[in-house]
Amino acid sequence: xxxxxxxxxxxxxxxxxxxxxxxxxxxxxxxxxxxxxxxxxxxxxxxxxxxxxxxxxxxxxxxxxxxxxxxxxxxxxxxx
Ligand SMILES: [Zn+2]
Numbered sequence: 001x002x003x004x005x006x007x008x009x010x011x012x013x014x015x016x017x018x019x020x021x022x023x024x025x026x027x028x029x030x031x032x033x034x035x036x037x038x039x040x041x042x043x044x045x046x047x048x049x050x051x052x053x054x055x056x057x058x059x060x061x062x063x064x065x066x067x068x069x070x071x072x073x074x075x076x077x078x079x080x
């Protein structure tokens with residue numbers, strides 16, 4: 001064990017918000033990246049490395065929100 005890497009093939013380092021422990025967990029990848037804390041057992045959300053489809057979905061949601069905002073602004077402008 002000479003090389004220290006932030007991400008190992010064994011799992012993802014996650015800070016547990018419940019017990020404050022930093023655990024290296026092997027998250028499930030579908031449908032969400034989560035894993036139980038090995039110390040207190042609470043569910044941890046692993047957001048460090050979202051899979052490609054998740055990033056695409058997030059960008060699609062951002063686009064929808066931007067479109068809704070644009071529509072809302074246009075409607076507000078018409079009222080005036
Ligand atoms: Zn914990």
